[in-house]
Amino acid sequence: MxxxxxxxxxxxxxxxxxxxxxxxxxxxxxxxxxxxxxxxxxxxxxxxxxxxxxxxxxAELQEEPLSTPSHMYASDGETLIATFYAENRVPVDLEDVSQEMxxxxxxxxxxxxxxxxxxxxxxxxxxxxxxxxxxxxxxxxxxxxxxxxxxxxxxxxxxxxxxxxxxxxxxxxxxxxxxxxxxxxxxxxxxxxxxxxxxxxxxxMLGGRNYGVEAAAQFYWGVSASELDYQQAATLAGLVQAPNFYRPDIQDNVERAETRRNTVLRNMLIHDFITDDEYEEAIAIDLGESLEIQSSEVGCIAAEFGEYFCDYAIHDFTQNEAFGEDEQERAELLARGGLRIVTTLDPDMQRQAEETVMDHQPRGTEAAALLNSMDPETGNILAMAQSTTYDPNDESDDWNSTSLNMNAGSSHGGSNGFQGGSILKPFVAAAWVEEGNDMDDRVDADQTEYEYGERWQASCMPGGSVTLLQGEGDEDVYSISNVLDDTEREMTVDWGLFHSINTATMATANDMDLCAITDLTDRLGIQGTSEGTELGPLRPDTPSFVLGAVSVTPLVMNRAYAAFANDGTICTPRSILEVTDAHGNEYDLPEADCEEVVDPDVVAQVNDTMINIAEQNLYVGERDGDAPFPMAGKTGTNHTASGMSFQGYTEGVATSAYVTRINDNSSLWSNGNVPDETYAGTIAFPLWYDYMREVAPTRATGDFPEARNSPFNERRSGYGGRYAMSELGSGSGSSSSDDDDNGDNDDDD
The missing domain is CATH 1.10.3810 (Penicillin binding protein transpeptidase fold)
Incomplete structure (x- = not known):
């Protein structure tokens, strides 16, 4: 310079x-x-x-506001999540500082x-x-x-x-x-x-990032400035000359900090601030042993709870132009502006989510359990948890210690997501209904092979169609299989979705315009990646996407499913409700951003099926007999069984539940052999249900709207489900060694 x-x-x-x-x-x-x-x-x-x-x-004394910590709170405005500061300072009135200080x-x-x-x-x-x-x-x-x-x-x-x-x-x-x-x-x-x-x-400045006597008193001894005694006050006063040279929380500094403290005490004695006895008593105290250092961690790593949500909210903050011209300026405001940030996080739901993911983390595997919840009517993120330890500073190879937010995308400290498998199938059914068809229509689900080079209708693509292309190492034909026995036959779209029949979903897509499906997923904000592609909208040029070949983040999927809980209206996820500066001025933040993108009757028809998927899962019967409130959703297992999910919702809460490996695509089971009857319905659904049975009743749990002319209006049976199992037929689930690389062989029950 x-x-x-x-x-x-x-x-x-x-x-x-x-x-x-x-x-x-x-x-x-x-x-x-x-x-x-x-x-x-x-x-x-x-x-x-x-x-x-x-x-x-x-000379002009240019005064600027003192740097003060910003505090992040849950939606109740009282539960502290985390504190952020460049300078740890708690302004205090002089009357609240001890006379000794x-x-x-x-x-x-x-x-x-x-x-x-x-x-x-x-x-x-x-x-x-x-x-x-x-x-x-x-x-x-x-x-x-x-x-x-x-x-x-x-x-x-x-x-x-x-x-x-x-x-x-x-x-x-x-x-x-x-x-x-x-x-x-x-x-x-x-x-x-x-x-x-x-x-x-x-x-x-009083050492480290501690500024002012109140913050310093709390850091070094866990007391307020009004409680500082002679010895403590002399220690702080001694720091002024060289704050980091004398800071006593560093082991090598303790001896010289004590010497400096004693110099201050000597001056206090000389100027009649203390007596001889008080001086002797104070210098006899071992400074190192007197310290009760409080945590020096700051930010999301020191959060009381909700560390991954905290990290997500900070990304939202630093990406919002309301808080500055660029991310650096916004980060400075967060660290120095004394902001009060009230988030969307429901503290009770978050604590329940954290408890539940820990209960459901697979033991002996490098796999994590994930949950995120959203208010379907506002897009407010209510909970976000995963069964790993949040640590942005960890440089070890410990997979369980990470700052990677697996619920979120790369723009918010996450990744590009996971193959969802069958959780994409409801959108095929919804597009089918949008095209003027019914869930009770029948499709030929007996076809297990499709010729490469075969043309599929795709009106949004050049020439109005796409060709099924052969990948490197593929067989002569594109083949798919089902988990349930004897399911390669004609069936209704509804029955095929309920039992997650791969051949039924592919037949449905083959009978319609693929662009109708991607148009719907675009409206629902679904973006993903597949091998060799950038993050973006789902592409109709690879028909296998309908079986879950693309990787999508749990939060993106939850937002899309939340639209089915909200009669076809989708909302932008948000994590911050209000921000107030140190002077009480509120920043102008947008209200909930919602738009109807699917006709409510289309949603109601597809919901008829997804209600049965959720309410008739065997785990519900084992736990409660009948479902305790109306619920809906869909399971998904990816092709290697390295990840399983359940996307479900009630009227008032949409929740995404995942159990997935973190570092590779190998099976959740170390030997690669998936036990019989072990799919998302028995892994991810219990995670979702154990959480939702506790939190869903705290919000709306009313009935979902009925579809006009629904084929199921005559056979609703309350919360216990809208089908009788005898009407659906039965099948025994079995693990399959020839799962398709582009999809999911998923037995939901």
Missing amino acids: ASRKSPLFDTATTVGKIMSFLGVSALCGLLAAGLVFPLAATGGAAASAGGDILHEVP KDAIIAIEDERFYDHGGVDAQGVARAAVHNFTASTQQGASTLTMQYVNNVLNNAAVVSGEGNFLAAGIQEKTYADKLREMKLAVQVEQEMTKDEILEGYLNIV
């Missing part, structure tokens, strides 16, 4: 001429004589002359604080004589001057100029000192002594 040129030494100015004539030592003599500064004890012509000279000194800082830094007018003539004279006769340097800064210096440094940091003095880039010049002195005099004329002392005790 280039040296700053001070106008003080421009010889064209009056002050410059005086400096050139008198020299620095003469100026110090003037200071000592009280001729330059209007000290409290000086008046008349001398003060007038000093004021005239200082009038031309360029006030005495200690005055005794060591400015024993004549209440007697001077901002600059101490005796101190200046003493320092001048010392500095011109000794090899060491001595300062003469009063508390008022130090306060001015801290205010200037704070303004430099806030304005983006940085703290050049604290960084050690440049020593203070005489110009800096003279400017500081002038400002100190001005401050003394505008503020009372107690106001100056209060300001100083709130702004001063």
Whole structure:
């Protein structure tokens, strides 16, 4: 950094001429004589002359708000999630600072604080004589001057100029000192002594990221500033000279910090702030043993709970233009702006989610259990949990310690998601109904092979169709299979979706326009990736996408399913409800952003099937007999059984549940053999259900709207399901060794 040129030494100015004539030592003599500064004890012509000279000194006290921590809260506005700060500061009134602390800082830094007018003539004279006769340097800064210096440094940091003095880039010049002195005099004329002392005790650095006596007292001993005793107060006062050199929480510093503390105590004794007995008692205390250091972690890693949601919300914050021109400016606001951030997180649901994912994490595998919940009517994220330890600083190979948010996408600290398998099948059914068909229509689900080169209707593609292309290493034909026995036959679209019959879904897609399916998934905001493709909308040029070949994030899928809980209206996920600055001003944030994208009757027809999938899962019967409230959803198992999911919802909550490996696509089971009857219905659904049976009743749990002319209107049977199992037929599930690489062989029951 280039040296700053001070106008003080421009010889064209009056002050410059005086400096050139008198020299620095003469100026110090003037200071000592009280001729330059209007000290409290000086008046008349001398003060007038000093004021005239200082009038031309360029000085203005640029004050900026003090950096204060920002706090993130759950939706109740009371439950703290995390705190963020560059400077850990808790502003406090002087009356809430112990007398011991006030005495200690005055005794060591400015024993004549209440007697001077901002600059101490005796101190200046003493320092001048010392500095011109000794090899060491001595300062003469009063508390008022130090306060001015801290205010200037704070303004430099806030304005983006940085703290050049604290960084050690440049020593203070005489110009800096003279400017500081002038400002100190001005401050003394505008503020009372107690106001100056209060300001100083709130702004001063006290080691690490601790600023001000309240934050420091809490950090070093877990007490408030009002509770500081002589020994503690002397320790803090001693830090002022070199905050990080004397900070006692660093083991190598403890001895010198204690020596410095004892120096402060000695000054307190000399100036009659403490008695001989109090001095002896205080210096006898072992400083290291007296400390009760509180956690120094800050941000989401130190969150009380909801660490992964916290991380997601911070990404939302730093991507929002309402909080600054760029991400760096927004991060600075978060760290220094004293914001109150109220999020959408439901604290009770979050705690339940965290408990449930830990209960359902597969043991002995590198797999995690995930949950995220959303309010279908607003898009508010209510919970977000995964059974790993949140740690953005971890550099080990421990898969269980990660900051990767597996519920979210790469824009929010996550990835591109996981193959969902059969959870994409309801959108094929919905597109079928949108095209003017019914869930009760029958399709030929007996076809297990499709010829490569065969053309499929796709009106949005060039030529109005796509060709089924052969991949490297593929067989001569594209083949699919089912898990249920004897299911390669004609069946209704509804029956095929209920039992997750792959051949039925593929037959449905083959009988319609593929672009009708991708048009629907586009409206529902579904984006994903497949091998060799970038993240983007689902593509109709690979028909196998209907069986779940693409990777999609759990949150994206949950948003799409939430539209089925909300009569076809989809909402943008949001994590932040309101943000208020340190002065109580609210930032302008958007309300819920929702749009109807699917006809409610289409949704109602597909919901008829998904209600039965959820309510008739065998796990419901084992736990409760009948479903305790109306629910709907769909299971999905990817082709390697490395991930299983259940996307489900009630009227008031949509929840995505995943159990998935993190680092590879191998089976959840180490030997690669998936036990019989073990699919998403017996792995992911219990995770979803154990969570939802606790949290769903806290929100709306009414019946889903009925479809017009629904074939099931005559056979609803309350919460226990809309089918009788005898009407559906039966089949025995069995694991298959020839699962298709592009899809899912999934027995939902």
